[in-house]
Amino acid sequence: MADKRTSKTFGLLDIGTSKTVAAVIVAEQRPGSAEPVLKLAGLGMQRSKGVKAGVLTNLDDAESIVRSVIGHAERTAGVSVGNYTVSIAAGRLASTHCTARIDVESGHVTHEDMARLMSAGESYAQRDGRTLLHLNRLACELDGAAGVRDPIGFAARRLAAGLHAVTADEAPLRNLLVLIDRCYAECDGLVATPYASALAVTTPEERQFGVTCIDFGAGTTTLAMFSEGMLAGVDVVPVGGQHITYDIARTLQTPLSEAERIKTLYGTLLNAQSDEHESIAHPVAGEDDDASYETTKARLTEIIRPRVQQLLGLVGERIALNPASRFAGEKVVLTGGASQLLGLSEYVAHEFGRPVRLGRPNDLVGLNASLSGPQMATISGLATIAARGRAEWSPPYGRKVLTQGYLGRVGSWLKRGF
Known part of the structure; x- marks a missing residue:
């Protein structure tokens, strides 16, 4: 057992x-180590x-699943966590x-000056009903x-800083908090999914020199851009690997479960002469179970490629429109469950004209090898962020809405409304 004085337990x-994944993590701080050792206690x-496209x-359906995965994770770990860091x-x-710009009254930059500077950026970011998730210099x-990277203690009369904020519409976040409360759990904080995934699969050197991480999920594809080691931009495209499954099911008139199986086992973006002759058997929806139809691997590629091309077109547009793309370098790292589609890395490299690699998160101690891989990037990144503490995922100067209990939040809304 880990020493409670040098370790902490938290939920993801x-x-x-x-x-839907819930995990109980034990972070153990060892002498001489800057980063804690993360161990998976329950999953x-x-x-x-x-849930559709992350929304x-x-x-009721979502509650039954979340209750089940949290219960299983806590029973496996033998502890009741209660508080969870949640991806969004x-x-x-x-x-x-x-x-943001402020006058430095004392003549030397203090922590109070930085607090005023960040508070000004926070107010600017939360316009038009948007909720702040992350704020960094x-x-x-x-x-x-x-x-100047860290201005604390420097002599100055005027302090300015370029700030980057990640914001979201308030309504979906409220619904997520309601769901978590209905499961008798509390939300320690919300972390933007693209940030968590990227942190898990990119190296500190890549983030320092500039890198763009593309997380191909089932319902969404998310982007995270880094420059000089700092998060500089995020975006979300509401198209993912599930849309490829729908295309296969619609074209072959096969059940969705069978389309997912075909995509996983035979899906590819690479061309081979033998694909014209390699047959794939599949049932047709609504017909007898014994009835079997066939298609070829080449035909499957013809179904998959247009959707991937459309998705990459949308991703390329979002990258071009994001101001951070000017500083994020050329390197691209792919992750997420749909990134395992055979030939995707080569296809993205050809479409974008950039160096591309497939990113895999570092395996958590105690995680079965069969469960590790790009599909677990978000939960792995959440573990790293939660272990670092509250300031990593929540602006350090305010935003109490995510730290109150459900009744406290309802009370605040009633006070503002009346």
């Missing part, structure tokens, strides 16, 4: 379109219900860039001179 929750995972569509891809996640200027 990832509610995706295809699967619960089931196919999602009541809750049926609270809904709410039209978007980046906001701004510059990109660059600082002291009396017009740039290049």
Whole structure:
């Protein structure tokens, strides 16, 4: 057992379109180590219900799944966690860039000055009903001179900083908090899914030199861009691997479960002469179970490729429109369950004209090898973020809405309304 004085236990929750995962993690701080050692104590995972493209569509269905995975994770770990750090891809996640400026009254930059600066950026980001998820500095200027990473203690009369904020629509976040409360759990904080996934599969060197991480999920494809080691931009495209499954099912007139099986076992973007002659047997929806039809691997590729091309077109547009793309370098890292489609890395490299690699998260100690891989990138990144503490995923100066209990939030809404 880990020493309670040097370890902490926390919960993680990832509610995706295809699967819902809950994990109980033990972070053990060892002497001489800067980062804690993360161990998986319990894991619960089931196919999602009541979720579409990351958005809750049926609270009752989603509640039954979340209750089940949390219960399984806590029973396996032998502890009751209660508080969970939760990933979020809904709410039209978007980046906001701004510059905040303040006068330094004392002549030397203090923590209070930085608090005022960040508070100004927080107010700017939360316009038009948007909710702030993440806020970080990109660059600082002291009396017009740039290049200072940490201005605390420097002499200056005027302090300015370029800020990056990740915001989302408020309504989907409220619904997610309601769901978690209905499961008798509490939300420690919300983490943008693209940030968590990217942190799990990119290296510190890649983030320092500039990198774009594309997470191909089932219902959404998310983007995270880094420059000089800092998160500089995020975006979400509401198209994912599940749409490829729908295309296969519609074209071959086969059940969705069978289309998913065909995609997983035979789906590819690579061309081979033998594909014209390699047959794939499949049932047709609505006909007798004994009836079997055939298609070829080449035909399957013809079904898959247009959807992938459309998806990459949307991704390319979002990258081009994001101001962070100018600083994020050329490197692209792919992750997510749908990124395992054979030939996808080569196809993306050809379409974007950039170096591309498939990213796999570092395996958590105690995680079965069969469950590790790109499909677990978000939960792995959540573990890293939660272990680092509250300031990693929540702006350090406010935003109490996510730290109150459900009744406290309802009370606040009633006070504001009346």
